[in-house]
Amino acid sequence: MYDNQIIPHLFRTEYRKIVSVLCKYFGFEQIEIAEDIVSETFLTATQAWGPEGVPGNPSAWLYHVAKNKAKNYLQRDVNFKTRIAPQLKSESNEIHEDEIDLSPQNINDSQLQMMFAICHPSISTEAQIGLSLRILCGFGIDEIATAFLSNKETINKRLFRAKEKLREEKINIELPCATEMDGRLSTVLTTIYLLFNEGYYSVSQNKTIRKELCLEAMRLCTMLVENKNTNKPQVNALLSLMCFHASRFDARINKDGELVLYEEQDINLWNTDLISKGGYFLHCAMAGNMLSKYHLEAGIAYWNTQKDDTKEKWENILQYYNRLLQMEYSPVAALNRTYALSKAYGKEIAIAEAEKLNLESNHFYFALLGELYSDVDNEKAREYFTKAVSLAKTITEKQAMQKKIDKLGN
Amino acid sequence: MDEFILLFRLDIITKDAQPSPEQMEIYMKQYHDWVGGIAAQNKFVGGKGLSTEGKVLKYDNVITDGPFAEIKESIAGFIIIKAKDFNEAVELTKACPMLNGKGNSVEIRKITAVHENS
Secondary structure, three states: OOOOOHHHHHHHHHHHHHHHHHHHHHOHHHHHHHHHHHHHHHHHHHHHHHHHOOOOOHHHHHHHHHHHHHHHHHHHOHHHHHHHHHHOOOOOOOOOHHHOOOOHHHHHHHHHHHHHHHOOOOOOHHHHHHHHHHHHOOOOHHHHHHHOOOOHHHHHHHHHHHHHHHHHOOOOOOOOOHHHHHHHHHHHHHHHHHHHHHHHHOOOOOHHHHHHHHHHHHHHHHHHHHOOOOOOHHHHHHHHHHHHHHOOHHHHEOOOOOEOOHHHOOHHHOOHHHHHHHHHHHHHHOOOOOOOHHHHHHHHHHHHOOOOOOHHHHHHHHHHHHHHHHHOOOHHHHHHHHHHHHHHHOHHHHHHHHOOOOOOOOHHHHHHHHHHHOOOOHHHHHHHHHHHHHHOOOHHHHHHHHHHHHHHOO | OEEEEEEEEEOOOOHHHOOOHHHHHHHHHHHHHHHHHHHHOOOEEEEEEOOOOEEEEEOOOEEEEEOOOOOOOEEEEEEEEEEOOHHHHHHHHHOOHHHHOOOOEEEEEEOOOOOOOO
16 A cells, blocks of 8 residues: 655655755765755656555665665766766766665765765855755755745755855865864864754654654764764763753643743653663763863753752852853843842842843843742742733733743742 | 053062962962952953963073062962052952952053063
């Protein structure tokens, strides 16, 4: 029986592999041709598998057809014969199917190399994320549009411009050398982390897509951990951090797609497998002396998997935030640090520190002040929460603040 | 906003004056709570700790082991912060936990000139 779920599923898992291999073979300039060949392959599959049934090994079938299409394309394309073929490593101008190597090893290498080509500092991080979703994760344009709350046209334009730019820069599809590794890896990790956050914190209500974004980010990071050249402490730290966060995925969003606050989450919905995995990768991240911001964030994320409000928990979280802020300032970290301070040393100390933060344009700042003044001075707490409601950008946030006001009573 | 360097001076030489590992852990916590507070205001620029041993070179080819063993105020480290004036720099520095130790001091100097290419 023809299962109409199998093609979308294979598209998600196989598209990225074949594109990476073809692109690696043709060179980045020909990326659109590589994409077209793979899209056509899936079209052929849709047409053939209906009447004939799904073949025994659908992936192998796809690889075979893609290779043939690539070969046919290369043989009839004049542009290829005059410009590209001479640059290929091949001895003759004849193209042999076998040269397009779709072995697991080459698929994996090509995808890793592609990751570094796409996460290149010459294009914006937004473009890097878009291209990663398309080429490394096999997302459809409409899925990317949904994730970014945008439309297909805008996304298409963005991806097109990014590819143009990478072509202009003559980016090679290869792993950076050992001396450049840490620097280039840092861009790749930033993109992976933003991709994860896009899923974890995005305003999109589509829970399925949000979860997929998180899982894809973790998959890409896992590929880096599995390769000896890229298996660095900071990579393990990022993977650990994402595992810890993702462990609460099902607990933090309810069936209506609404955010469930940490304190109100059902601890039974926390994924203990992911928590253990996070612990494992955090342990791996401790090899060597490297301390990245991902180490610190993973440390915080670890303590957040401990639901009990102990002094030890909050003192540790506070120390991590202290260090994180010294490494890289962000308003969110400043606010969270102050909250941790209140939990570790009490509200009065935290209020004094909060008032120095100078974040009056940030609604979370007023939410924090409201929180700190609750039970200390409820009148002030109410004022601050009210201010936070008026500045909040989404209805969910406004509702969460309103709940806090209601809790204060009269 | 100007940048100010904070030079931490304390006795890092005399054996008896050195904290135990347990005390050190507490001191480091207090230190990071203080610096974390400055960083949370986006006023932390950077800093370094310094080794206890060193060399001092003087006029006429004199080289001695440092840092200035004859005084008990060696530079233990420094941080650079952002502040609008000396008053603010002093306010931010007042809470430095190293000032709880008798004989310790923090010297604040405004950074006025920057070398080219730095």
